[in-house]
Amino acid sequence: MGGLDLAEESDDADPSTLAVGTCPGMCPASEFDRRKCQRRLHRLELGPSPSCQPDASLAVKEYSRPAAGKPPPRPEELRPPPVLLDTVRHLLSLDDGAKGDEAERCAFVTDRLRAVRLDLTLQRLTSRPCAIPILERALVFLLHAGSRLHAQPDSRFDAHLHREQVQESFAALRRAYRQGQAKDQGVAAASEPRFQALFLLYNLGSPAALGQVLHLPKGSRTSPDIVLALAIHWAFLERNFARFFRLASALPYLPSCALQPHLVAARRQALATFSHGFSARNCRYPLARLARMLALGGAEEAAQLCRAHGLTVVDDSVAFQKGSLKDSVAPEHPWPSCPFVEGKRGQEALLDLAERLCS
Template identity: 60%
Template sequence: AALLERALVYLLHAGHHHHHHHQRLEEAPAGFDAHLHRGHVQETFAALRRAYRQAEEEEEEGGPPLPSQARFQALFLLYHLGSTEALWQTLQLPEEVRTSPELRTALAINWAFLERNFARFFRLARALPYLPSCALHQHLGSVRRLALMTFSSGFSARNCRYPLSRLARLLAMDDLEEATELCRAHGLVVTEGSVVFQKSSFKDCSPRTARTDGLLVEGKREKVTLLEFSEKICS
């Protein structure tokens, strides 16, 4: 399990690192295959969770779970945000793991997403440490797209304008420019510091990922080597 945990730290960090590099340089990182990377992450999660189950079976009845299991089970749920299968598997975990602070937070984020409570979702996402943020990062574009689609229906009115600064804070965007680009990419009019939500004008395009996401991911990274970070997470 220890080796698989360290592999996941590297894979989750690498996934965000290559995405960040791609967004900044507007070109695909050489030698990085996103589809292959996702397959490696899923296979490693599956192998690690099997190792946890095997360790539980080998322990005497009532023995404690591995110390880092809760942390990595939470990463599994965040990586598979919105998956009913991942949620069901999480709810079957031993109570000591399921009720840990890490799992409670991951479950709260998952429920906020399923309930379309975007304010709570992004508030909880802001408070996540770096590695859980890397696990969640791939979903941020889809959640923001869904939020704009929901707001376009809920706030749709001829003269209704929503402050752009408030929307940027709600969606945890790094700045107003990012928020403006996101809105316009989805067909929404931004004028005089406000967004005009209209159901008829919303364009349901592919999820758009922010260029930086410093607030939700990059700004949380500690100034240590990856090896030092991995040892800290897995200790």
């Protein structure tokens, strides 16, 4: 899978040369004052209407790429781990009952999560056990947002950049798990199997991801979350799409979000398999049954999917023919597959979901 970050990160720097954050709030006072003067505060950093005044308690440090030759940040510009954890919790809470543009809100939260990871990196904490609860909660939001916005145009949601951030967060989190096990005599964090399973589902079909999960300690590898993720992975590799979608449909909300980016490819491969297996002059396959098998929203959505792939729909059935399947589908047919993800979350707030799943 492209973008799978397998690089290691060294934390062996001289402790005397590392910055230790002392910023007590989500945004350093100097940055808040500067952005306030520049009128660059986001609407989510303003107080309630009608006044909408700048509110230092709502401001969150924005991401700023480190530049060559730029002096290192001062301690008061870096947030220590407890403040970073509170920051991520605040960002998660913005999704609950929020009104307005969801893509805009996602862009704001994603930018601020990049700044959180940068603060960890500048303090050489990214691979430390103290980063685990921070990175886990960041991934909850990133997976949720990616599923919600995947069908948005590139001008509103940069899927490539989002995927890079997810992969970087997974890589840092998995390094932190290894550091924690080294310090705790091989005892894994209680939440580790759950997030290792999310990592495998997000990287469905990746030999590198599969190899890494198979090399996990037995206690993690045999957990129910990873056993199910492995079963889904093998079903996909074996092109057993009936089993793949049956297992995938039973996933809870967050694992469904992690798997969602692969559904378009899985459905196309399933149609290609069926085009060979059910290709006959008078053979018709019921659209309602196909919709259930591919976790679609009903027979009409199945018909649209088949037509988009060049297959012939006759009444309430599809006629599979070898060679009739299109090699690609136009971008305007993303097939968001609401039944696969939507409804699984229920009424649970995103912050509550994160607190239930994370360390």
